[in-house]
Amino acid sequence: xxxxxxxxxxxxxxxxxxxxxxxxxxxxxxxxxxxxxxxxxxxxxxxxxxxxxxxxxxxxxxxxxxxxxxxxxxxxxxxxxxxxxxxxxxxxxxxxxxxxxxxxxxxxxxxxxxxxxxxxxxxxxxxxxxxxxxxxxxxxxxxxxxxxxxxxxxxxxxxxxxxxxxxxxxxxxxxxxxxxxxxxxxxxxxxxxxxxxxxxxxxxxxxxxxxxxxxxxxxxxxxxxxxxxxxxxxxxxxxxxxxxxxxxxxxxxxxxxxxxxxxx
Amino acid sequence: xxxxxxxxxxxxxxxxxxxxxxxxxxxxxxxxxxxxxxxxxxxxxxxxxxxxxxxxxxxxxxxxxxxxxxxxxxxxxxxxxxxxxxxxxxxxxxxxxxxxxxxxxxxxxxxxxxxxxxxxxxxxxxxxxxxxxxxxxxxxxxxxxxxxxxxxxxxxxxxxxxxxxxxxxxxxxxxxxxxxxxxxxxxxxxxxxxxxxxxxxxxxxxxxxxxxxxxxxxxxxxxxxxxxxxxxxxxxxxxxxxxxxxxxxxxxxxxxxxxxxxxxxxxxxxxxxxxxxxxxxxxxxxxxxxxxxxxxxxxxxxxxxxxxxxxxxxxxxxxxxxxxxxxxx
Numbered sequence: 001x002x003x004x005x006x007x008x009x010x011x012x013x014x015x016x017x018x019x020x021x022x023x024x025x026x027x028x029x030x031x032x033x034x035x036x037x038x039x040x041x042x043x044x045x046x047x048x049x050x051x052x053x054x055x056x057x058x059x060x061x062x063x064x065x066x067x068x069x070x071x072x073x074x075x076x077x078x079x080x081x082x083x084x085x086x087x088x089x090x091x092x093x094x095x096x097x098x099x100x101x102x103x104x105x106x107x108x109x110x111x112x113x114x115x116x117x118x119x120x121x122x123x124x125x126x127x128x129x130x131x132x133x134x135x136x137x138x139x140x141x142x143x144x145x146x147x148x149x150x151x152x153x154x155x156x157x158x159x160x161x162x163x164x165x166x167x168x169x170x171x172x173x174x175x176x177x178x179x180x181x182x183x184x185x186x187x188x189x190x191x192x193x194x195x196x197x198x199x200x201x202x203x204x205x206x207x208x209x210x211x212x213x214x215x216x217x218x219x220x221x222x223x224x225x226x227x228x229x230x231x232x233x234x235x236x237x238x239x240x241x242x243x244x245x246x247x248x249x250x251x252x253x254x255x256x257x258x259x260x261x262x263x264x
Numbered sequence: 265x266x267x268x269x270x271x272x273x274x275x276x277x278x279x280x281x282x283x284x285x286x287x288x289x290x291x292x293x294x295x296x297x298x299x300x301x302x303x304x305x306x307x308x309x310x311x312x313x314x315x316x317x318x319x320x321x322x323x324x325x326x327x328x329x330x331x332x333x334x335x336x337x338x339x340x341x342x343x344x345x346x347x348x349x350x351x352x353x354x355x356x357x358x359x360x361x362x363x364x365x366x367x368x369x370x371x372x373x374x375x376x377x378x379x380x381x382x383x384x385x386x387x388x389x390x391x392x393x394x395x396x397x398x399x400x401x402x403x404x405x406x407x408x409x410x411x412x413x414x415x416x417x418x419x420x421x422x423x424x425x426x427x428x429x430x431x432x433x434x435x436x437x438x439x440x441x442x443x444x445x446x447x448x449x450x451x452x453x454x455x456x457x458x459x460x461x462x463x464x465x466x467x468x469x470x471x472x473x474x475x476x477x478x479x480x481x482x483x484x485x486x487x488x489x490x491x492x493x494x495x496x497x498x499x500x501x502x503x504x505x506x507x508x509x510x511x512x513x514x515x516x517x518x519x520x521x522x523x524x525x526x527x528x529x530x531x532x533x534x535x536x537x538x539x540x541x542x543x544x545x546x547x548x549x550x551x552x553x554x555x556x557x558x559x560x561x562x563x564x565x566x567x568x569x570x571x572x573x574x575x576x577x578x579x580x581x582x583x584x585x586x587x588x589x590x591x592x593x
Binding site for chain 2: 010014016021042103129130131133134137140148149164165168169174175176178228229239241245248253254255259261262
């Protein structure tokens with residue numbers, strides 16, 4: 001069984017001050033702390049949970065994490081090695097494909113994945129709140145694989161060789177089976193954070209190499225338009241009033257009074 | 265002449281007019297000479313309102329698709345969407361407005377048709393004869409303008425609304441849209457359970473918004489009990505839901521609910537950009553946080569710098585002293 005999880009590393013935009021965001025120039029994010037995209041982190045952990053359930057029935061399984069990430073430079077190497085410590089067998093970096101170009105990202109990933117022939121490809125539903133969420137669909141189109149969205153968990157069915165997924169579809173909670181190789185996007189997962197690991201596992205991970213597939217993805221098909229315009233959003237001056245209250249009971253009573261006013 | 269293929273579906277009954285108002289704002293930006301072709305996927309539900317809206321359009325064709333009886337889930341089938349845009353030219357705009365699942369069909373369509381997809385679009389704008397989709401990027405901290413012609417545009421929750429004049433619904437002729445093709449079933453459904461109905465947080469008058477600064481799952485439970493006692497609704501930030509402390513169906517922000525409460529008290533909420541997008545409709549926002557520099561105070565009307573646990577304890581004492589046992593407020 002081969003599982004591949006596609007992920008992205010993003011700067012923590014909340015660490016940048018509102019004053020910096022209000023400038024016309026784009027903030028310099030090179031030294032801002034990096035994290036896995038929140039849904040990608042859920043996909044990474046969902047993949048590991050599936051690996052666990054395969055190993056529980058002694059099924060051989062290989063799990064790979066892959067990214068075409070411009071943010072995954074030297075500063076993110078520690079983050080990438082954490083994937084080895086958490087249980088990934090291989091961590092692969094493809095050349096960056098640029099921002100707001102999901103078609104190019106999917107094209108690069110597809111070239112790698114066509115070679116890997118995974119049984120299951122997992123992706124985060126979107127890189128971050130409000131993002132396009134287009135990569136899994138472009139990937140599905142390129143690889144001719146069906147896409148199932150918003151899964152919450154994936155596991156090996158006891159007593160069979162099927163992979164089952166739990167997902168939320170509108171007002172319904174569903175249990176579905178994967179009929180063959182497929183792409184699944186992970187939304188609000190049951191396990192949303194990458195698992196903790198021991199210091200020993202992390203030290204061992206430090207000796208493992210991040211695999212770079214630089215030659216594979218040249219000529220990725222881009223559909224990016226040159227005309228994307230970015231504008232700062234005017235920041236309103238804060239109008240927050242801090243009532244002059246000293247003790248906790250005073251503050252609690254003031255809040256309760258606000259509730260009374262709203263309830264009228 | 266610009267041509268727009270509009271796909272509407274999965275709209276909560278009773279919420280049709282706001283959906284049309286958002287679409288109206290988009291279409292006005294596309295210009296008065298736009299030819300509109302509309303596919304309605306919600307059957308009879310909301311159809312008179314749709315026709316009253318479309319009646320005011322210069323050139324509009326309406327196709328109505330009625331779902332087969334006995335749907336297992338609330339998902340919208342893909343084949344009618346694919347069939348509807350069969351004749352869309354490479355520069356024609358394909359606009360989706362409706363449920364989350366409709367947006368997913370938009371992404372699928374974009375991939376199949378090799379078109380860009382512009383999700384969470386808040387407005388369309390014409391600049392120098394070119395149409396741009398305006399959407400928030402970089403975790404909502406920047407506004408991005410993306411070329412929209414030939415793209416699949418997915419209407420965002422925060423899209424601007426625009427009033428329209430209703431016309432005679434009977435003046436609009438509807439054409440039944442029939443598609444015999446079935447979607448491939450790559451993922452056999454083994455079990456589907458209807459989830460308990462989720463409270464409409466968009467309509468809640470008083471909301472307690474739980475942030476990770478509440479510290480523990482236990483504190484969330486305490487807040488829920490107080491909310492129940494005092495007639496407030498409880499919502500949460502994404503980190504709270506990701507920690508498994510609350511149901512993801514109660515997340516507020518760009519990927520969840522937009523609140524329109526008279527009063528929202530945010531407990532231990534730092535104020536990340538995507539969350540703030542869901543608070544723009546709140547009349548009075550009070551933030552409780554230990555960090556006076558927390559971004560939430562930039563958006564709050566009033567702020568209390570205090571540990572949330574201490575406030576909860578004081579509230580619990582007040583609730584215990586309440587002789588009636590309920591509705592201290």
